[in-house]
Amino acid sequence: MFKAKVLVKRRPSILDPQGMAVEKGAKHLGFNNIKETRIGKYVEFIVDTEIRSSAEKEVTEYCDKLLINPNLEDYEYTLEEIL
Amino acid sequence: MFKAKVLVKRRPSILDPQGMAVEKGAKHLGFNNIKETRIGKYVEFIVDTEIRSSAEKEVTEYCDKLLINPNLEDYEYTLEEIL
Incomplete structure (x- = not known):
């Protein structure tokens, strides 16, 4: 299992x-x-798989399809294995 | 000057x-x-002072008075000096 932590920021422009x-x-x-206060989102969730590459794929798809507005926002994430 | 980055999370309960x-x-x-998706806030801002201790004081006051709902949320922050 992996814990994903995603930071979502509005683009600087x-x-x-x-x-x-x-x-x-x-x-x-x-x-x-x-x-210069800027307010974004911080999203945490669990990805229940043992394979890092498929966890990464799932995180980016989840972000692109549900968490992020690609017209306005950028994101970065970390994936941390939990036992 | 300092750049403050604040993570705001709803309490686990x-x-x-x-x-x-x-x-x-x-x-x-x-x-x-x-x-277990949990959505919080990510806030960035500049604190325009040269003294780290007064920047810290200002960050915690800003959080407590405006950014955070102390009944529901916890926060953590980092302060990074920028030149």
Whole structure:
């Protein structure tokens, strides 16, 4: 079995309204050093197979078909074997 | 300046309806090895100070006051100096 950890980020060229809104709230609360807040997703799951290559294939397909919006987002992942 | 990277996860004891919904979609598409999908947030931002201890303080306050729901979520972060 493998544990997959996926970081999903909006592409640098794509505006992040959620990040901007949170940062505006921060400014009102007096956080003046916080800049360029970008909010993405962090997804964890188990891939129940013993073969790393097929786990990798499953992770990328899961990301491409369900977790990621390929027009707006990039992702990176790690796969860690668990016993 | 520091770059902060924050991972926000729902506590293990808290249900994750979003993760369950995505995983149900995965099952319909034939992904039978994907289990225990949990969806959290990944937040990046710049802290514009030269002092690591005050950057750390600012990150934890920003998380506690704006980024995190302390009833449902835990977080961990890294701070990386950028020149």
